[in-house]
Amino acid sequence: xxxxxxxxxxxxxxxxxxxxxxxxxxxxxxxxxxxxxxxxxxxxxxxxxxxxxxxxxxxxxxxxxxxxxxxxxxxxxxxxxxxxxxxxxxxxxxxxxxxxxxxxxxxxxxxxxxxxxxxxxxxxxxxxxxxxxxxxxxxxxxxxxxxxxxxxxxxxxxxxxxxxxxxxxxxxxxxxxxxxxxxxxxxxxxxxxxxxxxxxxxxxxxxxxxxxxxxxxxxxxxxxxxxxxxxxxxxxxxxxxxxxxxxxxxxxxxxxxxxxxxxxxxxxxxxxxxxxxxxxxxxxxxxxxxxxxxxxxxxxxxxxxxxxxxxxxxxxxxx
Numbered sequence: 001x002x003x004x005x006x007x008x009x010x011x012x013x014x015x016x017x018x019x020x021x022x023x024x025x026x027x028x029x030x031x032x033x034x035x036x037x038x039x040x041x042x043x044x045x046x047x048x049x050x051x052x053x054x055x056x057x058x059x060x061x062x063x064x065x066x067x068x069x070x071x072x073x074x075x076x077x078x079x080x081x082x083x084x085x086x087x088x089x090x091x092x093x094x095x096x097x098x099x100x101x102x103x104x105x106x107x108x109x110x111x112x113x114x115x116x117x118x119x120x121x122x123x124x125x126x127x128x129x130x131x132x133x134x135x136x137x138x139x140x141x142x143x144x145x146x147x148x149x150x151x152x153x154x155x156x157x158x159x160x161x162x163x164x165x166x167x168x169x170x171x172x173x174x175x176x177x178x179x180x181x182x183x184x185x186x187x188x189x190x191x192x193x194x195x196x197x198x199x200x201x202x203x204x205x206x207x208x209x210x211x212x213x214x215x216x217x218x219x220x221x222x223x224x225x226x227x228x229x230x231x232x233x234x235x236x237x238x239x240x241x242x243x244x245x246x247x248x249x250x251x252x253x254x255x256x257x258x259x260x261x262x263x264x265x266x267x268x269x270x271x272x273x274x275x276x277x278x279x280x281x282x283x284x285x286x287x288x289x290x291x292x293x294x295x296x297x298x299x300x301x302x303x304x305x306x307x308x309x310x311x312x313x314x315x316x317x318x319x
Contacts, residue, residue: 062309064225066213067146068113069173071157071193072180076108078215080281081190086207087264087277089240095131096265098205099156099194106161106189108180113155113212116144118169118177119200124184130158130202136192137183138163141200142171148273149197154204156194159186197272206271209281214308220284222307227276230263230292230299230315237277238294239266243315245280248287248302259283263292274312290315 072078081101089096120141125134129141136158146153161181165171182189195211196204209225216223226245230238240263247257264270264277283305290313291300297317305311 060309062306062311064214064308064310066211067148067153068155068195068208068211068213069111070213070215071111071113071155071191072102072104073109073111076104078102080209080212082259085261086205086209086279087268088262089265091240091242091262096267098130098202098268099158099192100208101190101192103188103190104180106179106181108189108191109176110140110157110160110178110180110191112142112171112173112175112177114142114144114146114173116142116155116171118165118167118171119143119154121163121165121167129156129200132185135185137186138178138181139184140165140177142177151198153198154196154200156192156196158192158194159183159190161189203267203269206269207276207279209279210271210274210276212281215282216307220282222285223282224285224305224307224309224311225281226279226283226288226290226303226305226311226313227274228261228278228290228313228315229270229276230278230294232294233317235316237270238263238292239277241292241294243278243290243292245283246289246291248289253289276312 070078081103084090084094084097084101086097086100118140123138124130124136129139130136138160140157140160140163142155144153144155157178159181160178160183162179165177171177180189180191193208195206195208197206198204214223214225228243230241230243232238243261243263245259247254259280261278261280270276285305285307288303288305289300290303291298292315294315294317299315299317301313301315303311303313
């Protein structure tokens, strides 16, 4: 009479399931089992592995990221004089402006906009740093290495009443380097601030508003920057033309909101990454019309300014 023997796997005969699934060697050695006897198979429950959820982060390609800090502290005036922006001539009344003006009382601390070293500190009575000798008076030039630039970038601080650094000194961002004054050919106390790229020569001056932080206020907590170009039908920059930026609300131009910018003068160059010939920073969020008369043509574009973002606009007469 044949006897059927039923075998039940013991704990020492069952391989660790996690080891099997993970292709790892089992830590338990099972006893040999005779193959001449019938066995009931041990059912293995399938393991469900949850699928990973990938977190997708959106990137704001229009986010404005300043490369410099502001050269004047928050407890003083940081407002850039809008009537004489970089590259403008006040419509022929003055020489082309190679920087921006920040009006403050004499003695207001002037701060380094970024880590660097002092390229020059002194005056320009005998060596021309601007358009004439003794034009900037007491001046500091700092040399910086900035991301995105394979050449040095220089920051200029002019008309100073006091200089607190010396040539070759290592400087840290936010360090006091001098004080506001009216030396040289200044009409009143203010900081003349410039940015020059690749060399300290005058023709290397570029628009500082492209490097400085935006300045929101309690009344206007969300501001952006407008970077524009006005070109001819041939694609050449149109020089010394008034560009009007006017607020739109509910599809209607708002009276009394016009902001005027002058396109760069003939001797002024655009920044390599932008190709612009006018810039207006610290525009409050909202919809605007940007317009200009280009020779016999009237051109306009409708734009939207968003907080902490740059908006580009290209004004070009149609054929």
